[in-house]
Amino acid sequence: MYPGDKFIAPSHQYKVEVLQNGRMQESFVYLMHAQHYTNKSETASFTGFDFTGRVTVRVTRLTEDIGFCQVLPRSRGIAVRLAGRTVEFELDRPGQFSVEFERGLRIRHPLFIFANPPDVDVPRPDDPRVTWFGPGVHEIGEKFVIPSGQTVYLAGGAYVKGQFFSENAQKITIRGRGILSGEQFPVRTAHYMITFRNVEQALVEGITLIHPPTHNIRLTGRDHVVRNVKLFGWHFSTDGASTGSDGMIEDSFMHVNDDSIMLYENNTSARRCVIWQMENGAPFQFGWGGEEDRSGHHASDIDVIRVESEWDNENEAVFCAIHGGGGTKSDYLFENIRIDNADWRMFSIITKPNRWGQWNPEAGAIRRVVFRNIEFYGTPRIASLIMGHDEKHPVTDVTFDNVIVGGKKLAGADPDVIAVDPETTRNIVFK
Amino acid sequence: MVIAGSELPAAAETRAPVEGVFAWANPITDGLNRYGQKDVHILADAGNWYLVATEMRVPAQEKRGLVLYRSPDLVHWREVSLLFDRETIPADSWYRDEWLAPEIHQINGKYFALFHCRNNRQRPYRLPGFGLAVADHIEGPYRNLTPDRPLYWGNNTNLFAAPDGRIHLYWDRDGRIYSAELDPEKGSLKTEPGEILGPATLGKQFRFLDAPFVTERNGRYYMITSSFYAGYIIRVRYLTASSADGPWTMAAEPLLTFIESEADSTLRMPYPPGYSFAPPTQVIFHHQIFRGPGGLDYLAYHSSEKYSEPHLVIEPIKFDGAGGLVVPAPKQPQHSVSLP
Numbered sequence: 010m011y012p013g014d015k016f017i018a019p020s021h022q023y024k025v026e027v028l029q030n031g032r033m034q035e036s037f038v039y040l041m042h043a044q045h046y047t048n049k050s051e052t053a054s055f056t057g058f059d060f061t062g063r064v065t066v067r068v069t070r071l072t073e074d075i076g077f078c079q080v081l082p083r084s085r086g087i088a089v090r091l092a093g094r095t096v097e098f099e100l101d102r103p104g105q106f107s108v109e110f111e112r113g114l115r116i117r118h119p120l121f122i123f124a125n126p127p128d129v130d131v132p133r134p135d136d137p138r139v140t141w142f143g144p145g146v147h148e149i150g151e152k153f154v155i156p157s158g159q160t161v162y163l164a165g166g167a168y169v170k171g172q173f174f175s176e177n178a179q180k181i182t183i184r185g186r187g188i189l190s191g192e193q194f195p196v197r198t199a200h201y202m203i204t205f206r207n208v209e210q211a212l213v214e215g216i217t218l219i220h221p222p223t224h225n226i227r228l229t230g231r232d233h234v235v236r237n238v239k240l241f242g243w244h245f246s247t248d249g250a251s252t253g254s255d256g257m258i259e260d261s262f263m264h265v266n267d268d269s270i271m272l273y274e275n276n277t278s279a280r281r282c283v284i285w286q287m288e289n290g291a292p293f294q295f296g297w298g299g300e301e302d303r304s305g306h307h308a309s310d311i312d313v314i315r316v317e318s319e320w321d322n323e324n325e326a327v328f329c330a331i332h333g334g335g336g337t338k339s340d341y342l343f344e345n346i347r348i349d350n351a352d353w354r355m356f357s358i359i360t361k362p363n364r365w366g367q368w369n370p371e372a373g374a375i376r377r378v379v380f381r382n383i384e385f386y387g388t389p390r391i392a393s394l395i396m397g398h399d400e401k402h403p404v405t406d407v408t409f410d411n412v413i414v415g416g417k418k419l420a421g422a423d424p425d426v427i428a429v430d431p432e433t434t435r436n437i438v439f440k
Numbered sequence: 441m442v443i444a445g446s447e448l449p450a451a452a453e454t455r456a457p458v459e460g461v462f463a464w465a466n467p468i469t470d471g472l473n474r475y476g477q478k479d480v481h482i483l484a485d486a487g488n489w490y491l492v493a494t495e496m497r498v499p500a501q502e503k504r505g506l507v508l509y510r511s512p513d514l515v516h517w518r519e520v521s522l523l524f525d526r527e528t529i530p531a532d533s534w535y536r537d538e539w540l541a542p543e544i545h546q547i548n549g550k551y552f553a554l555f556h557c558r559n560n561r562q563r564p565y566r567l568p569g570f571g572l573a574v575a576d577h578i579e580g581p582y583r584n585l586t587p588d589r590p591l592y593w594g595n596n597t598n599l600f601a602a603p604d605g606r607i608h609l610y611w612d613r614d615g616r617i618y619s620a621e622l623d624p625e626k627g628s629l630k631t632e633p634g635e636i637l638g639p640a641t642l643g644k645q646f647r648f649l650d651a652p653f654v655t656e657r658n659g660r661y662y663m664i665t666s667s668f669y670a671g672y673i674i675r676v677r678y679l680t681a682s683s684a685d686g687p688w689t690m691a692a693e694p695l696l697t698f699i700e701s702e703a704d705s706t707l708r709m710p711y712p713p714g715y716s717f718a719p720p721t722q723v724i725f726h727h728q729i730f731r732g733p734g735g736l737d738y739l740a741y742h743s744s745e746k747y748s749e750p751h752l753v754i755e756p757i758k759f760d761g762a763g764g765l766v767v768p769a770p771k772q773p774q775h776s777v778s779l780p
Binding site: 045 | 565667672
């Protein structure tokens with residue numbers, strides 16, 4: 010358990026207790042209010058704790074009786090026991106969970122449980138290579154620079170206001186169980202919450218980011234790991250994470266209002282994540298431009314528990330590419346991905362000039378994309394789109410292998426389900 | 441279904457008319473599509489003003505076609521006709537959907553309506569095509585001169601009738617500006633389309649270009665176009681030339697700049713369940729100069745929305761006589777002009 014404090018509002022919606030070996034502890038539940046009127050939820054409550062073995066989580070709904078409860082991701086198959094205003098369920102391994110007391114696509118007051126693995130090898134506060142933030146509020150400003158070899162530790166209960174930055178550095182770490190907040194920055198005017206430029210071997214682990222003014226984590230360079238982070242955003246452009254080349258995003262949670270996982274440079278891997286995609290953006294984004302060829306991305310074993318898209322914009326899809334640059338984007342593999350609650354477009358894989366990319370009239374293509382074992386539980390109300398811009402900007406060699414939509418396997422192009430432009434695509438395979 | 445009508449609250453104070461003064465409040469909404477409009481184009485004719493625009497889609501519905509509005513004073517509008525009715529257009533026609541960036545021009549006593557469409561069943565989300573229709577009266581009926589295929593694929597086409605009688609078309613495609621000459625009587629191009637503005641001509645000044653508009657004053661030719669910059673900044677720039685054929689020189693300073701913090705986020709109407717607001721239109725590109733009350737020049741564009749509905753905005757604009765363009769009081773909610 011981590012201490013809560015009056016510096017952030019406790020949830021008036023929920024009380025959470027964790028029982029293990031006959032011992033019960035209350036876990037402080039934070040509350041955030043929606044920040045923009047486009048947001049579908051009115052609040053988001055969350056709590057976190059570390060554990061091993063098996064625990065019972067008891068949630069008490071403080072505002073009204075419980076008529077329904079489900080715990081997502083669906084793939085975890087968690088059974089719930091209801092009793093009055095209380096619900097209990099068992100966890101036998103870490104994960105991020107949405108405890109929902111409402112039916113349908115729009116959940117007004119979600120509760121998120123972050124069941125963390127133990128925080129091992131915690132650095133010593135007096136280590137000169139460590140910047141330690143203990144429980145309480147810390148103001149670090151808009152560009153707290155992390156030098157090479159430094160570890161920044163946010164202990165559980167730490168509430169750090171500001172943004173971290175590093176450039177041309179190696180082996181830097183931000184970790185812990187604390188919270189990093191961007192609440193003091195005007196929306197879409199400040200830097201990303203964590204920016205590493207041309208950095209090698211960075212680790213961001215365990216922390217929670219809230220109220221970002223724009224992107225949450227934007228790393229360039231190579232060999233980065235983002236693990237067990239929890240990202241919240243409310244406004245447009247609060248993208249989740251990108252990791253440069255040869256990066257890994259794993260065991261993380263994103264509740265953001267723009268692209269969640271950005272597969273931008275080379276060889277990004279993303280696995281075992283839980284995504285709640287808000288009304289803008291895509292859970293998986295190939296990018297909007299790029300002059301260089303990019304390839305080698307792999308996303309697997311991911312639960313997209315909710316997608317709140319509702320506008321006919323090109324960036325509203327679960328899997329999205331709007332490639333408007335001169336490079337070729339190739340070799341993407343998506344496998345074992347489940348989309349629990351969604352009713353909008355599933356794929357938007359297109360090349361198209363756009364205002365974010367530098368359009369090259371002669372070049373720019375997408376090729377070799379595989380979707381394997383993808384299950385979309387809902388029924389899309391808007392057709393997916395596979396389309397190039399012209400013969401010089403094609404989309405080629407896309408394979409849909411056991412892609413299930415609304416209980417039915419995708420079997421071929423269909424303008425009502427998945428529109429495939431015959432003029433600008435080649436070798437689009439359904440099997 | 442008629443979607444025109446005023447359920448909107450007055451955006452700003454309405455004042456009694458004063459002789460010799462044109463006063464109005466922006467945005468202008470009375471009688472226009474309550475879901476909003478973009479890419480507005482206004483034409484004076486026979487004591488009235490007429491307006492066509494990219495209509496915002498009614499949630500969960502297809503657009504009806506090309507809507508024409510009329511106003512005696514630029515402030516109060518009403519829908520007068522549907523120049524093209526989607527319901528009467530064959531399902532396999534190229535010009536069935538979208539109805540983007542329309543214009544109407546009077547040339548040699550006839551009225552030409554131009555529009556950008558596609559068929560979303562056949563070419564979903566591909567570039568729209570340019571179509572042209574002609575009528576003897578501004579309110580129609582119009583005869584489509586391009587029923588079988590568009591003249592070309594592109595968007596935001598602006599028609600400019602030059603003093604020498606040539607009819608020029610300017611449009612954007614892939615962030616560049618193209619041009620060709622039009623034979624309006626035949627409904628065909630007289631010259632091959634060619635790129636006139638792009639990286640090769642603008643160098644470091646080049647950005648993704650949108651929505652050209654061309655006009656002429658005192659032998660000087662002016663083009664307005666817009667670009668998107670990082671940080672959600674839109675700069676409306678203008679270029680000048682001594683001929684409608686160019687070459688075009690971009691003014692150093694933008695005519696207008698829009699930044700996100702200025703955007704109107706007021707939700708102006710309730711939406712049906714399941715839709716929280718109209719699709720975000722994000723940016724303002726399309727600008728037009730037209731002759732308004734007193735024979736003066738006015739700028740028309742859609743309001744600085746980001747998340748809410750776009751609506752008609754009119755502002756005075758002046759040619760400074762030295763090749764410059766000036767918007768003396770941009771983005772003001774209230775305007776008042778003494779008429780000559």
